[in-house]
Amino acid sequence: MKIEILGTGCAKCKKTKEAIEKVLTETGKKAEVVKVEDIETILNYGVMVTPAVVVDGEVKLAGKVPDEKEIRKWIE
Amino acid sequence: MADIFYPLQWIADKLTYEVFGITPATHLAASVNFIIYDVLKIVILLSVMIFAISYLRTYITPEKTRKVLGGKKGLRYHLIASLLGTVSPFCSCSSVPLFIGFVEAGVPLGVTFSFLITSPLVNEAAVAALWATLGLKATVIYVISGILLGVFGGYLIGFLKLERYVEEFVYKIKVGNQATGPETLTIKERTGIALESVKDIVSRVWIYVIIGVSIGGIFHGYAPEGILEKYAGKDNLLAVPIAVLVGVPLYSNVMGMIPIVESLIGKGLPIGTSLAFLMSVTAVSLPEMIILKKVLKKELIAIFISIVALSIVFTGYLFNILL
Numbered sequence: 001m002k003i004e005i006l007g008t009g010c011a012k013c014k015k016t017k018e019a020i021e022k023v024l025t026e027t028g029k030k031a032e033v034v035k036v037e038d039i040e041t042i043l044n045y046g047v048m049v050t051p052a053v054v055v056d057g058e059v060k061l062a063g064k065v066p067d068e069k070e071i072r073k074w075i076e
Numbered sequence: 077m078a079d080i081f082y083p084l085q086w087i088a089d090k091l092t093y094e095v096f097g098i099t100p101a102t103h104l105a106a107s108v109n110f111i112i113y114d115v116l117k118i119v120i121l122l123s124v125m126i127f128a129i130s131y132l133r134t135y136i137t138p139e140k141t142r143k144v145l146g147g148k149k150g151l152r153y154h155l156i157a158s159l160l161g162t163v164s165p166f167c168s169c170s171s172v173p174l175f176i177g178f179v180e181a182g183v184p185l186g187v188t189f190s191f192l193i194t195s196p197l198v199n200e201a202a203v204a205a206l207w208a209t210l211g212l213k214a215t216v217i218y219v220i221s222g223i224l225l226g227v228f229g230g231y232l233i234g235f236l237k238l239e240r241y242v243e244e245f246v247y248k249i250k251v252g253n254q255a256t257g258p259e260t261l262t263i264k265e266r267t268g269i270a271l272e273s274v275k276d277i278v279s280r281v282w283i284y285v286i287i288g289v290s291i292g293g294i295f296h297g298y299a300p301e302g303i304l305e306k307y308a309g310k311d312n313l314l315a316v317p318i319a320v321l322v323g324v325p326l327y328s329n330v331m332g333m334i335p336i337v338e339s340l341i342g343k344g345l346p347i348g349t350s351l352a353f354l355m356s357v358t359a360v361s362l363p364e365m366i367i368l369k370k371v372l373k374k375e376l377i378a379i380f381i382s383i384v385a386l387s388i389v390f391t392g393y394l395f396n397i398l399l
């Protein structure tokens with residue numbers, strides 16, 4: 001599984017990455033977590049408000065830091 | 077208006093005189109009382125305001141805004157863009173993707189700027205803090221002039237035809253159309269999102285509120301009455317431009333700034349000068365300009381800052397005359 005975090009490097013993007021990594025460790029699931037900072041790639045996903053989370057090429061969330069419940073739903 | 081906040085004054089009095097045991101009618105008592113009362117009032121109004129706007133916001137996504145404004149010209153659309161800017165979420169880290177998204181959808185440059193100007197200027201946090209400190213009248217004035225500033229500034233930028241000062245790559249980017257998030261939310265989900273924003277924003281800004289109110293409180297308790305009226309009153313025509321010049325590069329949390337400005341008004345700083353200062357702090361900030369530099373050439377950034385700053389100076393004078 002590939003999880004992409006879209007954002008131009010603001011504090012909320014860091015929080016998003018931490019939240020996802022935390023859930024991954026807790027559940028023992030394996031996933032490749034990448035931060036995407038390139039504007040063009042972000043916009044290609046149709047995302048205009050960051051942070052956003054893309055799981056296997058599908059935009060799951062944009063504009064806020066996900067909570068643990070949401071993250072668990074995506075990775076299962 | 078003062079009545080509904082009466083319980084807060086009661087709490088502030090209790091804490092100041094009984095819990096902390098400070099002698100009434102001293103400078104210290106005045107400061108502490110003012111700090112407790114103001115922090116309580118701001119945090120309560122802030123929570124209510126964020127909840128209401130965040131709830132409303134679940135209906136207005138940037139994707140929808142883009143569709144509504146795409147390819148539309150005319151003053152009416154500047155007004156719509158400006159109004160949407162007031163309720164749209166805005167974090168300076170989203171300004172570049174939003175900008176490109178708008179331009180790509182065929183939203184005219186001027187209309188995009190109407191949105192970009194109003195978005196940081198009029199937001200629920202600033203409105204709540206203004207309401208708590210300066211009252212409803214000043215808040216309404218701030219909101220209406222903020223919206224008109226967006227309309228006027230954006231219109232002028234559109235009129236000047238500055239498209240050539242947008243970096244070329246912006247026009248080449250294709251924005252994908254993946255749906256983000258469910259289109260239909262239940263009331264429970266919307267309430268959840270709204271509560272989440274209250275928690276998120278309050279947990280981020282409370283410290284600035286306390287710092288701002290404390291500085292304001294000290295000034296309130298110790299500075300001589302009417303000191304600012306004497307040096308920066310309405311007769312001093314330089315006061316407004318100086319306030320704006322100081323405010324433009326200043327990047328400060330507006331939540332901390334508003335209580336300070338409240339205490340300045342208390343010592344005789346005219347309301348127009350004060351609102352002009354606040355607007356210049358929120359409307360343009362150095363970090364936001366650095367981010368926008370990725371998509372705008374420096375000429376356009378300079379024009380943008382000048383138009384906004386001059387409009388704010390004008391607004392400041394206007395209110396000093398009218399109020």
